[in-house]
Amino acid sequence: MGHPKLKKKTYSKPAHPWQKERIEEEKALLKEFGLKNKKEVWRVDSLLRKYAKQAKNLIVLNTPQSELEKSQLIKKLSSLGLIEENAKLEDVLTIKLKDILGRRLQTIVYKNKLSKTIRQARQLITHEHIMIGEKKITSPSYIVRKNEEPMVNFAPGSSLSSEDHPERISAKEQEKKEPKAHKKSRPKKEAAKKERKDKEE
Numbered sequence: 001m002g003h004p005k006l007k008k009k010t011y012s013k014p015a016h017p018w019q020k021e022r023i024e025e026e027k028a029l030l031k032e033f034g035l036k037n038k039k040e041v042w043r044v045d046s047l048l049r050k051y052a053k054q055a056k057n058l059i060v061l062n063t064p065q066s067e068l069e070k071s072q073l074i075k076k077l078s079s080l081g082l083i084e085e086n087a088k089l090e091d092v093l094t095i096k097l098k099d100i101l102g103r104r105l106q107t108i109v110y111k112n113k114l115s116k117t118i119r120q121a122r123q124l125i126t127h128e129h130i131m132i133g134e135k136k137i138t139s140p141s142y143i144v145r146k147n148e149e150p151m152v153n154f155a156p157g158s159s160l161s162s163e164d165h166p167e168r169i170s171a172k173e174q175e176k177k178e179p180k181a182h183k184k185s186r187p188k189k190e191a192a193k194k195e196r197k198d199k200e201e
Contacts, residue, residue, distance in 0.1 A: 013042060033101045034110075034118035040141060044100050051077065055092035081146045105130070106140035108152050129158040 026041050035041060051073070058070050070089050078085045081103055082095050101107060106121045109130055115121035122140045124130050130137060132144070133151040144152065154160045 029097070029101065032118070033104065033107055034122050034140075035101075036122075036140075041097070043141070044097060048095060048097055048100060051095065052093055055089050059089055079145050079147070080143055081149075100143070103143050104140060105132075105137055105142040105144050105152070108144045108149060112149075112152055114152070114154065124154075124160070129154055129160050131155045 026038050029035060029041050030038070054069075054073060058066050058073065073092065074083065074085075074087055074089065077083045077092060077095070078087060082099055083091045105125055106118065109115050109121040109124060110118045114130070115124055125140045126138055128136055128138055131151075131153060132142075132148050136155055
């Protein structure tokens with residue numbers, strides 16, 4: 001029995017620590033989702049395997065209790081945005097590592113244009129700039145529910161809550177930049193076509 005004040009380990013290390021393919025995959029995930037270390041990947045992987053194991057055990061059962069647990073599992077995972085509300089138990093087995101990583105608060109903050117980079121999203125959360133509704137969340141790994149996603153925003157007391165703050169980035173500004181870049185490239189293409197036509201003549 002462990003010490004009651006010590007946190008229980010929430011992940012298990014890979015059985016084969018030196019697999020090149022897995023190591024490369026983990027490196028890519030660290031970069032894409034701005035993770036601090038591989039332990040964060042292993043935690044999500046352990047959670048994924050937990051859901052898969054639970055689903056596999058329930059698939060072969062057909063009792064009133066198992067039906068209740070099936071419904072509860074599907075409801076829970078659909079609320080997290082990992083499967084559809086009308087999903088079947090088999091759909092739980094199709095959930096990927098990236099699906100869960102995509103529901104982390106750090107990822108949602110970046111997707112919602114509240115940060116310039118995925119790394120900055122982590123800093124904003126740990127420095128208490130982010131709230132979900134009226135609750136301040138300081139854990140980048142917090143799994144955001146679907147109904148919570150629209151409520152992710154800057155904390156009212158944060159200096160970043162002002163839209164005029166230099167660190168703020170808006171979707172509208174990004175959208176304005178993209179068409180301009182596209183328009184600039186068009187004259188070059190037209191000039192190249194005209195040059196080819198002149199040579200042919």
